[in-house]
Amino acid sequence: MSIFHPKGNWYRPPTGAERLWVGLALAWCLVMSITMPWWHFQGKQNAPQTTYEVDPSAFIQRVNQFVETNRVGEINNVPIVEPEPGGDAYLLGQMWQWYPVLKLKKNQTYRIHVSSADLQHGLSILPINMNIHVLPGYDYVMEITPTTAGEFSLICNEFCGIGHHRMTGKIIVEET
Amino acid sequence: MSTETVKAAAHRVCETTGLSIFLKAQFFVKINAVLAVIFLLVGGIAALLLALTRWSNVMLLNDIWYYRMITLHGVNMLVFWIIFFEMAILYFASTTLLNTKMFSKKLAHVSLALMVAGAVVTNYIILKGQADVMLTSYPPLEAHPLFYLGIILFAVGALLVAFNFFATLYIAKKNKTYEGSMPLVTFGAATAAIIAVVALLHGAAALVPTFFWSMGWMEMMDPGVYRLLWWGLGHHSQQINVAAMVSVWYFVATISTGAKPLNETVCRGAFILYILFINLAAAHHLLVDPGLSSEWKIWNTSYAMYLAVLASMIHGYTVPASMEVAMRRKGYNKGIFGWFAKLPWKDPGFSAVALSAIIFGFIGGITGVTLGTEQINIMAHNTLRIPGHFHATVVGGTTLAFMGLCYYLVPLIFQKDFYMKKLARIQPWLFGGGIVLMSFGMSFAGTYGVPRRTYDSDFGGAILETGFDPIAHIFLGLLGVGGVIAFVGLLLFLVLIVTAVFFGPSIKGQKMPTWQSAREQKMTDDLISIGYEEEGKDYHIKTPGTIVLVLIFLLSFAIYYFANWAALADLWHIR
Incomplete structure (x- = not known):
């Protein structure tokens, strides 16, 4: 009984069905343990690793410079910016928008630097549903290759104050 | 039970189990359980309001109160309700099951005062509107210092209860109040207490400097470091809940069906795995965080x-297998699942625990492991899939198991009987069913990318408009409906418990009234009265039913896991 005291030497390795299940469960855990590193080398979708330390004000400066040099238009007063394929792009999370709007080309790879000007934010690309966490002081570099064209929304999915549910942005992906 | 050694301490002998219940410890079991249930009500009211706000056709609250209620809900449910209840379990498992008085009544009073003060202060400052920071309070988001202080006071109180628990284990061993090893339920409770110490130390490392920062005495902690430390608290706490919940599964399995652990070595070994290998699981909250390597x-x-x-x-095998063996010993040998149909489903304590195991395993466990995979987390982080997962573990699993335990706590510790027994029988189904619907609604809405902790799923008033597929809104409706049903189940639970504890007929000096037929109860009593049996005595009894159940579980797990990898392959390339 689970409420009574086992007496004597009660050590006994599992036998029968119990041993079978422990073995099966362990095998399944090993399968899962191997799948993750395997995908790390073989898969195309992995959590970005590259991070630089950055002061929020320095990051804002880089964003502004990036917007000035690569600006191609405007939507609702938010600049649309087209980075060079293969080049660096900047995306700033701030209370309460993602800035600027990025215009990318399908099947081209970009290094998108993401950071926050103020609080923690969650970058969520919709409707494809890709999400990363954004911290102030951390320049997080996503090496990203859009494989589908169209207009994609950015929203924030980490609570960042009372305007959190109005924090949006946009990525436009053009066919090449 | 040797009564000589315990003569010094005032106690009574339980008419149902024959165990000694020490009156001082009994007081702390009662008071902690009552406080737990009070905070469950506070958190539950907040839960209802939240469900009715995320239901996008209703949107009951305004934005300020929505965020305030999430904070209130998280703190009261994940911290105050669950930990107060776990304190009751610690007092019970260390005294009654070890046949000893508690180590220190004074210490118990001090810890109680700290925990109550902490809980009251935190709730006050949240409701005052000066701590709209969510449970996680990620800096640079800043709350009023009392928010952090309240949680710290509460945590110190809980730490002292854990100390009292360990000291009680020590004096029981020293005074030889029991022969042999400690019972499995106490072993599980000790597992929970050990993990609690680790969790609370992480919590102190995150929250004490943050409290100092809010007072202006220190620089702000690095937000990434804070997340690492905070999840050392946040994730370990869930492992306290799991260890406590599994102990409750074993306890209720014994008392409702007469089950005994098939193999003490395996059951205890599994508890030890929790202690040894959960330490770094905070990582799976940081899978898409900057600053950490993939390795x-x-x-x-x-x-x-x-x-x-x-x-x-x-545990998912040993708990049902032990019940299968008990049922087969009673003669329910028909086919593979004959024993399963004959389980005491009319006993709400049992049905709550059975549902808890099913919801925890099939929904909470499978989703949790899958979403906690580094790459799959890309399509889950901070979406509603995450609360969809943890409401199945911590509500459908832990809370429901604790509710099940209450159906035994009231007659055995408070010595009161229930009114409205027919309603009691459906309560676990109502609450569990509501949570399952809500969890499905959250999880499926989350697959569309609907974020958690977000007031307006339509982003009204944003500079750049966006929104979700109408189907996602149907799932948000399911979330709302499930939440309302679960709240009704919660309210019913509270009514049943309160009417029984305060106005119920006294059953002092009597056996606990059975929920089963007299014949079935007799068979259960006969099994329990055997007490500890030598290991392996009934091992010739096979458990084909449980094997089929766990194989179905493994298959569901594999399908869900690989389906998520398949979905991941459709995303943009990212590294």
């Missing part, structure tokens, strides 16, 4: 988490 993330999730997963999968 770190993959190692800390797969190595540490999967051995803890193994532990849960072992």
Whole structure:
């Protein structure tokens, strides 16, 4: 009984069905343990690793410079910016928008630097549903290759104050 | 039970189990359970309001109160309700099950005062509107210092209860109040207490400097470091809940069906796996965080988490298998599942625990391990899939198991009987069913990318408009409906418990009234009265039903896991 005291030497390795299940469960855990590193080398979708330390004000400066040099238009007063394929792009999370709007080309790879000007934010690309966490002081570099064209929304999915549910942005992906 | 050694301490002998209940410890079991239920009500009211706000056709609250209620809900449910209840379990498992008085009544009073003060202060400052920071309070988001102070006071109180628990284990051993080893339920409670110490130390490392920062005495902690430390508290706390919940599964399995652990070595070994290998599982909250390498993330999730997963999968077999053996010993041998149909489903304590195991395993466990995979987390982080997962573990699992325990706590400790027994029988189904619907609504809405902790799923008033597929809104409706049903189940639970504890007929000096037929209860009593049996005595009894159940579980797990990898392959390339 689970409420009574086992007496004597009660050590006994599992036998029968119990041993079978422990073995099966362990095998399944090993399968899962191997799948993750395997995908790390073989898969195309992995959590970005590259991070630089950055002061929020320095990051804002880089964003502004990036917007000035690569600006191609405007939507609702938010600049649309087209980075060079293969080049660096900047995306700033701030209370309460993602800035600027990025215009990318399908099947081209970009290094998108993401950071926050103020609080923690969650970058969520919709409707494809890709999400990363954004911290102030951390320049997080996503090496990203859009494989589908169209207009994609950015929203924030980490609570960042009372305007959190109005924090949006946009990525436009053009066919090449 | 040797009564000589305990003469010094005032106690009574339980008419149902024959165990000694020490009156001082009994007071602390009662008061902690009552406080737990009070905070469950506070958190529950907040839950209802939240469900009716995320239901996008209703949107009951305004934005300020929505965020305030999330904070209130998280703090009261995940901290105050669950930990107060776990304190009751610690007092019970260390005294009654070890046949000893508690180590220190004074210490118990001090810890109680600290915990109550902490809980009251935190709730006050949240409701005053000066701590709209969510449970996680991620800096640079800043709350009023009393928010952090309240939680710190509460945590110190809980730490003292854990100390009292360990000291009680020590004096029981020293005074030889029991022969042999401690019972499995106490072993599980000790597991929970050990993990609690680790969790609370992480919590102190995160929250004490943050409290100092809010007072202006210190620089702000690095937000990334804070997340690492905070999840050392946040994730470990869930492992306290799991260990406590599994102990409750074993306890209720014994008392409702007469089950005994098939193999003490395996059951205890699985508890030890929790202690050893959950330590780094905080990592799976940081899988898409900057500043951490993939090696770190993959190692800390797969190595540490999967051995803890193994532990849960072992308990997921041993608990039903022990019941199957007990049922077959009673003669329910028809086919593979004859025993399953004859389980005491009319006993709400049992049905709550059975549902808890099913919801925890099939929904909470499978989703949790899958979403905690580094790459799959890309399509889950901070979406509603995450609360969809943890409401199945911590509400459908832990809370429901604790509710089940209450159906025994009231007659055995408060010595009161229930009114409205027919309603009691449906309560676990109502609450569990509501949580399942809500969890499905959250999880499926989350697959569309609907974020958690977000007031307006339509982003009204944003500079750049966006929104979700109408189907996602149907799932948000399901979330709302499930939440309302679960709240009705919660309210019914509270009514049943309160009417029984305060106005129920006294059953002092009597056996606990049975929920089963007299014949079935007699068979259960006969099994329990055997007490500890030598290991392996009934091992010739096979458990084909449980094997089929766990194989269905493994198949569901594999399908869900690989379906998520398949979905991941459709995303943009990212590294």
